[in-house]
Amino acid sequence: MKHVYDYVIVGGGLAGASAVQGIRELDAAGGILLISEETHLPYDRPPLSKKLWFGKQKVEDIFLHDRAFYDTHAVTLALGAKVARLQPNEKTLATSSGETYGYNKLLLATGCKPRPQDIPGGDLDGICYFRNLDDYLRTRGVAAEGKSAVVVGGGFIGSELAAALNINKLQVTMIFPSALLCDRVFPDYLGRAVQQRFKEKGVRILASDKPVSFNKSGGKFTTRTEKGETIASDIVIVGVGVIPEMELAKSGGLDVSNGIVVNEYLETSRPGIYAAGDNAFFPYQALGQPMRVEHWDHALNQGKWAGRNMAGARKSFTYQPYFFSDLFEFGYEATGEVDSRLETFADWQKENDTGVIYYLRDGKVRGVMMCNVWDKVETARELIRKGESITPKKLRGLIR
Ligand SMILES: Cc1cc2nc3c(=O)[nH]c(=O)nc-3n(C[C@H](O)[C@H](O)[C@H](O)COP(=O)(O)OP(=O)(O)OC[C@H]3O[C@@H](n4cnc5c(N)ncnc54)[C@H](O)[C@@H]3O)c2cc1C
Numbered sequence: 102m103k104h105v106y107d108y109v110i111v112g113g114g115l116a117g118a119s120a121v122q123g124i125r126e127l128d129a130a131g132g133i134l135l136i137s138e139e140t141h142l143p144y145d146r147p148p149l150s151k152k153l154w155f156g157k158q159k160v161e162d163i164f165l166h167d168r169a170f171y172d173t174h175a176v177t178l179a180l181g182a183k184v185a186r187l188q189p190n191e192k193t194l195a196t197s198s199g200e201t202y203g204y205n206k207l208l209l210a211t212g213c214k215p216r217p218q219d220i221p222g223g224d225l226d227g228i229c230y231f232r233n234l235d236d237y238l239r240t241r242g243v244a245a246e247g248k249s250a251v252v253v254g255g256g257f258i259g260s261e262l263a264a265a266l267n268i269n270k271l272q273v274t275m276i277f278p279s280a281l282l283c284d285r286v287f288p289d290y291l292g293r294a295v296q297q298r299f300k301e302k303g304v305r306i307l308a309s310d311k312p313v314s315f316n317k318s319g320g321k322f323t324t325r326t327e328k329g330e331t332i333a334s335d336i337v338i339v340g341v342g343v344i345p346e347m348e349l350a351k352s353g354g355l356d357v358s359n360g361i362v363v364n365e366y367l368e369t370s371r372p373g374i375y376a377a378g379d380n381a382f383f384p385y386q387a388l389g390q391p392m393r394v395e396h397w398d399h400a401l402n403q404g405k406w407a408g409r410n411m412a413g414a415r416k417s418f419t420y421q422p423y424f425f426s427d428l429f430e431f432g433y434e435a436t437g438e439v440d441s442r443l444e445t446f447a448d449w450q451k452e453n454d455t456g457v458i459y460y461l462r463d464g465k466v467r468g469v470m471m472c473n474v475w476d477k478v479e480t481a482r483e484l485i486r487k488g489e490s491i492t493p494k495k496l497r498g499l500i501r
Contacts, residue, residue, distance in 0.1 A: 103200050103201055103202055104134070104202060104203070105202070105203030105204070105205070106132040106133060106134040106177070106202065106203070106204055106205070107128070107131035107132045107133070107204075107205045107206065108124055108131055108132070108133045108134070108204065108205065108206050108207075108208070108408075108411055108412075109133075109134045109135075109136065109194065109202055109204035109206075109207050109208070110133065110134070110135045110136070110207075110208045110210055111136050111137075111184045111194070111207070111208065111209050111210065111211055111349065112136075112137060112208075112209065112210035112211040112212055112346075112378070113135055113136070113137025113138075113139060113141075113142070113143045113178075113180065114137075114143060114146075114210060114212045114378060114379075114400065115143065115145065115146070115165065115378065115397060115400040115401055115404060116208075116210035116212070116377045116378025116379070116400040116401075116403060116404030116407070117135055117137065117143060117208065117210035117378075117404060118135075118143035118165045118166065118404070119400065119401050119402070119403075119404030119405040119408065120208050120210060120377065120404045120405065120407050120408035120411070121133060121135065121171075121174060121176055121408065122405055122408060123404065123405040123406060123407060123408020123409040123410075123411070123412070124408040124409070124411055124412045125174050125408075126405075126408075126409055126412070127409055127412035127413060127414060128412040128413070130175075131205075131412070132175070132177070133174070133175065133176045133177065134176075134177045134179060134202060134204075135171070135176055135177070135178055135179070136179040136182050136184055136196070136202075137178075137179070137180055137181075137182070138181070138182065138183040139180065139181070139233060139234070139235075140180050140181040141164070141180070141234055142164050142165070142166070142167070142168060142171075142178075142180070143164070143165045143166070144163045144164045144165060144234055145163045145164075145165060145397070146232075146233070146397070147397055147425075148162075148163050149163075149231075149233075149234065149236070149237040150231070150258055150261035150262050150265060151261060151265065151427055153237060153241070154241075154265035154266075154268065154269060155265070155268065160234070160237075160238070163234075179196075179200075182196045182197075182198065182200070183196060183197045183198075184196055184197075184349055185197040185349075185352075186349075186352050186353075187207075187349050187350070187352050187353030187355075187374075188353065189353045189354065189355075189371045189374060191203075192204055192205070192207075192373070194207070194349075204373075205373070206373050206374075206375070206411040206412075207373065207374045207375065208374075208375045208376070208377060208404075208407055208408070208411060209349060209350055209361060209369070209374065209375070209376040209377075209380065210376070210377055210378050210380070210400075210404060210407075211346035211347075211349060211350075211380050212345075212346055212378055212379045212380055212400075213232075213343035213344060213345050213346055213379040213380060213395060214232065214343060214344055214346050215230035215231065215232050215339065215340070215341075215342075215343055215344075216230075216341050216342045216343060216344050217230065217339075218253065218312065218315075218339055218341065220312060220313055220314055220315070221313075221314040221315070222314050222315030222316055222317070223315060225315050225316075225317050225322075226317070227317060227322070227337070228315060228322070228337045228338075228339060229336070229337065229338045229339065230339050230340075231258060231262060231338050231339070231340050232343070240336065240338065243335060243336055244266060244269055244271055244336060245271075246269065246270040246271070247270065247271070247272075248271050248272075248335040248336065249271060249272040249273075249274075249333070249334040249335050249336070250263075250266045250271050250272070250273050250274070250334055250335065250336040250337070250338060251273075251274050251275075251276065251312075251322065251324045251332055251334040251336070251337045251338070252266070252273060252274070252275045252276070252338045252340065253275075253276050253277070253311075253312055253324075253337070253338070253339045253340065253341060254275075254276075254277055254339060254340035254341040254342070255275060255277030255278075255279055255281075255282045255283065255284070255308070256277075256283060256285065256340065256341070256342060257283060257286075257426050258340035259275060259277065259338070259340035259341070260275075260282050260283055260295075260299075260426075260428050261426065261427070261428065262338055262340060263275045263299065263304050264299070264302070264304070264427075264428050264429050266336075267299075267302050267303060267304050268429075271336070272303075272305075273303075273304045273305065274304075274305040274306075274307060274332050274334070275299070275304055275305070275306050275307065276307045276310055276311060276312055276324070276326060276330075276332075277307075277308060277310075277311070278309065278310070278311045279308065279309070280292075280308050280309050281293060281296055281308065282295055282296045282299065282306075282308075283295065284441060285440070285441060286435075286439050286440070286441055286470075287441060288441050288445045288447070288458065289441075290447070290453060291447075291453055291458065291472075292441075294452075294453035294454075295428060295431060295453075296308070298428075298429055298430075298431065299428075299429075302429060307326060307328070307330060309328075310326045310327055310328045310330065311326060311327050312324050312325065312326055312327075313325050313326060313327050315337060320335075321333055321334070321335060322334050322335070322336070322337045324337060343379070343395065345359070345360040345361070345379065345380040345382075345393060346380050347360070347361055347380060350369065350376070350380075353371065353374070354371075355369045355370050355371055355374065356369065356370035357382075358382055359382050359393050360376075360380055360381055360382030360383075360393040361376040361380050361381055361382060362382050362391075363375065363376050363377075363381050363382065363383045364384070365383075365384050365386070365417040365418055366410050366415055366416070366417060366418070367381065367383060367403065367406060367407040367410055367418055368410070375407045375410065375411055376407070377400070377403040377404045377406070377407035378399070378400040378403060378404055379393070379394075379395045379399075379400060380393075381393065381403065383403070383418060384418075386417070386418070386419050387419070387421050387437070387482070387485055387486045388437065388438055388467065388485070394422055394424075396422055396423075396424035397424065397425075398422045398423050398424060398425075399420075399422035399424070402420045402422060403418065403420065403422075406418050406420060421436060421437070421482045421485070421486070422436065423435060423436040423478045423481075423482075424436070431454065431472065431473065432472075432473055433470050433471055433472045433473065433474075434470075434471050434474075434475065434477075434478055435468065435469065435470040435471065436468065436469055436478055436481050436482055436485065437460065437466070437467055437468035437469060437481070437482075437485040438460060438462075438467040438468040439460055439468035439469075439470050440460060440467075440468065443460040443461060443462055443467060443468070444460070444461045444462070445458050445459065445460055445461070446458070446459045446461060446493045446496055447459075448496060448497050448498065448499070448500075450474075450501070453472075454472065454473060455472060455473040455474060456472055456473075456474065457469060457470065457471050457472070457474060457477075457496075457499075457500045457501075458470040458472065459493075459496050463490075464490040464491065464492075465488050465489065465490055465491070466484045466485055466488075466491060466496075467485065468485070469481035469484065469485065469500070471500060474500065474501065477500045477501075480499075480500055481500060484499070
């Protein structure tokens with residue numbers, strides 16, 4: 102065996118990097134190994150579909166810490182290394198290149214991977230299942246003014262990238278199976294308004310449709326859809342959701358469902374092994390149900406929390422994460438169960454632009470979306486936490 106560490110973190114995303122901080126809050130000396138398949142130092146993903154495209158941030162600014170941070174905190178980095186196998190009985194893990202490491206406490210912060218398109222040509226070279234910095238760099242390299250792009254998927258990643266490419270003066274066609282953009286989160290009225298904005302900006306929308314094949318010839322892609330459209334483009338981006346990365350957990354016999362199952366301490370079914378971030382299926386205490394959350398603020402705080410628990414804090418995870426997105430001039434912050442299947446009450450200052458949408462079940466607030474209304478997340482969290490019955494009349498004007 103190569104080396105035994107007090108703490109091994111698998112996954113150099115936001116949750117993994119935040120766990121380093123959590124561990125070091127309580128343990129200044131224990132040896133930490135951070136192993137990640139990507140060759141880059143841990144970085145923020147939200148700018149990949151937003152600020153980097155608008156000249157508001159540069160690639161060198163998206164890294165969470167510089168190399169000196171890891172040196173100062175005595176973290177050994179193994180970048181470009183994929184962990185292939187976990188053996189909880191021996192407390193070891195092995196990389197695909199044959200290295201073996203031992204651990205005392207282990208964190209699986211392996212995030213998510215893009216859902217593939219299982220159709221002819223779905224695995225063609227050059228089709229971008231957008232998730233990481235290399236995907237951004239490759240896409241940016243070909244996304245010149247006047248070029249054309251097909252974006253498959255009408256969720257947040259697809260919508261943000263379609264907007265980013267449109268702002269960079271590409272001709273963009275979006276294809277997605279639902280009738281409206283972001284339909285899992287936006288109520289119909291908001292989805293219709295945002296979709297109209299996309300059309301006005303010049304994005305071609307093929308809603309209620311899906312690709313049935315991709316072809317590539319002479320550097321150009323051809324996408325055919327179920328409804329019979331044929332679209333030629335220089336770029337194809339697919340953003341049709343993600344799947345929690347659980348292979349490693351499964352190889353070690355850990356409990357998994359819609360994510361790696363953890364308890365209130367973020368510990369998996371094997372003592373001493375924790376999971377945090379996009380891949381963790383955890384008890385969401387304020388909502389009283391297990392959930393998996395794929396958001397930045399969640400990965401940041403749950404990663405840190407897991408790190409502290411690995412170092413002995415053993416505190417129940419109570420954090421209530423929020424999330425954010427920007428689609429052209431429409432930006433928002435949201436927290437809780439923001440699910441369009443719930444009943445909603447919208448308190449607009451300007452219809453479908455500025456205001457607050459409350460998501461209710463049995464007369465109680467489960468989620469809140471603050472549209473172009475900023476810095477009110479704490480008020481929204483409290484409303485959800487209280488779980489009291491409340492009428493639309495009382496909600497009106499509550500958050501401005
Ligand atoms: C383009 C984009 C834009 C986003 N925008 C927003 C936004 O606006 N707002 C918001 O709230 N959230 C946003 N998110 C979501 C947010 O970035 C994620 O929730 C967050 O990155 C999750 O962090 P994580 O550490 O759990 O997982 P990840 O960031 O996925 O990191 C996991 C890491 O583990 C590595 N890994 C996986 N398996 C192994 C293995 N076996 N061995 C070694 N390494 C492994 C992966 O390569 C990866 O580097 C966005 C995500 C993307 C992709």
